[in-house]
Amino acid sequence: MLTAASKLEATTANDAEQELTDGFHLIIDALKLNGLNTIYGVPGIPITDFGRMAQAEGIRVLSFRHEQNAGYAASIAGFLTKKPGVCLTVSAPGFLNGLTALAHATTNCFPMILISGSSEREIVDLQQGDYEEMDQLAVAKPLCKAAFRVLHAQDIGIGVARAIRAAVSGRPGGVYLDLPAKLFGQVMNADAGKKSLVKVIDAAPAQIPAPDSVKRALDVLKSGKKPLIILGKGAAYAQADDEIRTLIEKSGIPFLPMSMAKGLLPDTHPQCAGAARSTVLKDSDVVMLIGARLNWLLSHGKGKTWGDAPKKFIQIDIEPKEMDSNVEIVAPVVGDIGSCVSALVQGMGSNWQTPPADWIKTVQTKRDDNVAKMAPRLMNNNSPMDYHGALGVLRTIIKERPDAILVNEGANTLDLARGIIDMYQPRKRIDVGTWGIMGIGMGYSIAAAIETGKPVLAVEGDSAFGFSGMEVETICRYKLPVCVVIFNNDGIYRGTDVNPSGGPDVAPTVFVKSARYDKMMEAFGGVGVNATTPDELKRAVNAAMDSGKPTLINAVIDPAAGSESGRIGNLNPQSVLKKK
Ligand SMILES: CC(C)(COP(=O)(O)OP(=O)(O)OC[C@H]1O[C@@H](n2cnc3c(N)ncnc32)[C@H](O)[C@@H]1OP(=O)(O)O)[C@@H](O)C(=O)NCCC(=O)NCCSC=O
DSSP: OOOHHHHHHHHHHHHHHSOEEEHHHHHHHHHHHTTOOEEEEOOOTTTHHHHHHHHHTTOEEEEOSSHHHHHHHHHHHHHHHSSOEEEEEOSHHHHHHHHHHHHHHHHHTOOEEEEEEEOOHHHHHTTOOOTTOOOHHHHHGGGSSEEEEOOSGGGHHHHHHHHHHHHHSSSOOEEEEEEEHHHHHOEEEHHHHHHHOOOOSSSSOOOOOOHHHHHHHHHHHHHOSSEEEEEOHHHHHTTOHHHHHHHHHHHTOOEEEOGGGTTSSOTTSTTBOGGGHHHHHHHOSEEEEESOOOSGGGGGGOSGGGOSSOOEEEEEESOGGGTTSSSOOSEEEESOHHHHHHHHHHHHOSOOOOOOHHHHHHHHHHHHHHHHHHGGGGGOOOSSBOHHHHHHHHHHHHHHSTTSEEEEESSHHHHHHHHHSOOOSTTOEEESTTTTOSOOHHHHHHHHHHHHOOOEEEEEEHHHHHTTGGGHHHHHHTTOOEEEEEEEOSBSSOSOOOOTTOOSSOOTTBOOTTOOTHHHHHHTTSEEEEEOSHHHHHHHHHHHHHHOOOEEEEEEBOTTOOOOOGGGGGGOHHHHHHHO
């Protein structure tokens, strides 16, 4: 009979004979096997060692100062690459910090996987007060596209595969992967471990549209006397740039790019109707949406913005449930955008009739008028600067460096930069997206630099920057070619509001006067510049883009410049105050 001691010896001798692996390495191997070679995260219990081991095994592990920024980085990495961006966080509070970004990824249809360490199931389920105890899977579920928990090392391969497929197939989105602390240390035979890994084949299969739906769409498009094509960020995500360009040019139809679709075709393209937005929305009779949703950004497809003339909508989307979400879609085309657009181009044949000349003329005239009206305002050299003077400079810089990535957030800084700065290449403008979220700035900048290797220009309102400002240390630590320009007008919307009560506190929209954000960058070894005129701004941005050194430019904007973010209508509380 074996004693307990001899049993242990036998086990140990047996283990010594076979090669072992553990949860840590199986997760790393599963990610690498599927080409996920970058992790954005914040170290801590229980994932610190995992981060170290992942780095040792050749994964690029980028540590942030706050999980939300790491999450935004992962989300935009997903948008830029069509592979899930991976964010790694600790349990409960770290997980919750990352969750905003996961929900943001889901809302914006970006593929992302949030991997969080979690505490022991047995203790969590009995609510016995474990370290950072939380039922994270339950919390994540309503905020993402799919959520999985892996309890056993032999299931890691399947767990990671399911997460990848869920993130990128169909309409992409955020996926939560819960990894309890105990899993990391689970040991298993290395051979069996290797065999348990799954390389995901064809993670986002093409979804070919039904031929009938393509024909129906073309018939409706043909019937339009004033047709319009709207490109959304889904079209940019699809990386079907050549097909989309062919469709637009062959059709001769004016196109309106939504914010992150700018540059799919250059904003200076003769068919671009970006500068005639109101006219084309109001007066068009047939509208084809490509990877764009009829949400608040398009006034839900109805009301004053869309005028009185009856409209017919054609919609191309990978998600069938998107159809008729706000108004009737007379020609739904369901499939992936690349396949749908190719099918449409094919169906157009060789003798497609371009739209009536008077419609083209109307759009062009409105566009040229708006551009001409704007032009002189962009040339001023005022000090302190106004938005137009400062943005005029940045517009020229992007024209000269069209492959730079533009990150943009703020209120006025966002609304005005979107219109003023023309984009020339696809996926070069990344911004606040569907939620109009503030705080994406530094996370997006870091991921854009890492994923594309291109220089990044982040144009930030002073308020928006505050949400992720500490990440300038991350930018310096990794020596990233990021130039941050802060439009500093001392407050939210502007810096001149007063406390209506006469009390000692400043108004809720007002920040410290004449703050020097540039000093923050200097604190970490980057370049800081205080720019008070458009000429100074131009010199500083060009120097940053030439050198590739982390740079922060405090662009001093007149505190009285800027207006309430009227573009989001009655959501603005001050407009209510004024009405009283
Ligand atoms: C809902 C919107 C898509 C629509 O805004 P609009 O003001 O209706 O349209 P915009 O495209 O911004 O264009 C405004 C006007 O400028 C014109 N326009 C556009 N581009 C140009 C250029 N290059 N030159 C001249 N004029 C231009 C355009 O035709 C419109 O004029 P007309 O055609 O003459 O009308 C946008 O506001 C948006 O994306 N908002 C999101 C804001 C957000 O997320 N905020 C975060 C919250 S801020 C935190 O507080």
